[in-house]
Amino acid sequence: MNRPLSVLAALAVAVLAAAHFTFEAMGQQTRGKDRPPPVPKATFREDVLPVLKGRCMDCHSPGNAGFEASGLDLRSYEGLMKGTKFGPMVVARDPESSNLMLLLDGRADPKIRMPHGAKRLSVCDRDAIRQWIREGALNN
Numbered sequence: 001m002n003r004p005l006s007v008l009a010a011l012a013v014a015v016l017a018a019a020h021f022t023f024e025a026m027g028q029q030t031r032g033k034d035r036p037p038p039v040p041k042a043t044f045r046e047d048v049l050p051v052l053k054g055r056c057m058d059c060h061s062p063g064n065a066g067f068e069a070s071g072l073d074l075r076s077y078e079g080l081m082k083g084t085k086f087g088p089m090v091v092a093r094d095p096e097s098s099n100l101m102l103l104l105d106g107r108a109d110p111k112i113r114m115p116h117g118a119k120r121l122s123v124c125d126r127d128a129i130r131q132w133i134r135e136g137a138l139n140n
């Protein structure tokens with residue numbers, strides 16, 4: 001290799017190494033102990049409640065068919081987490097075991113798919129609820 005080229009090559013190696021260490025240092029900073037908790041991808045207030053309001057609440061509130069038959073009150077976080085008179089419908093962090101997802105995905109008996117006798121929720125809405133459960137089903 002002639003001189004100028006090898007100097008250039010050495011320079012390039014030095015620059016790359018410096019960049020590598022800088023990125024590593026930045027990474028360590030964000031990986032530190034006092035890193036803020038990860039921002040949730042789905043929240044109860046923004047992703048779940050509007051769906052319950054629009055698609056479920058008319059039946060799942062006192063005096064209406066869904067609530068009277070199952071005891072499930074979908075007007076609030078507390079109501080959703082309490083579940084039906086037979087028990088909880090949401091298992092935090094485990095959407096696959098949550099009966100709520102079973103009904104919403106249409107994997108249950110057609111007679112009890114929800115919303116009752118109406119169009120299934122969009123994939124988008126169902127995935128947002130699934131994500132919210134996966135992230136801990138928090139009152140957020």
Ligand code: HEC
Nearest residue numbers: 055056059065066069070072084089100111112114115116
């Ligand atoms: C048109 C009225 C109606 C709507 C709308 C409706 N439900 Fe229901 N829901 C019912 C009735 C009636 C029952 C009880 C009888 C049954 O299980 O079929 C019920 C039962 C349930 C149950 C309990 C099932 C079980 O295994 O005991 C869940 C969970 C549920 N609904 C969730 C929802 C959700 C979530 C929505 C909105 C996406 C919704 N429902 C919308 C009428 C409704």
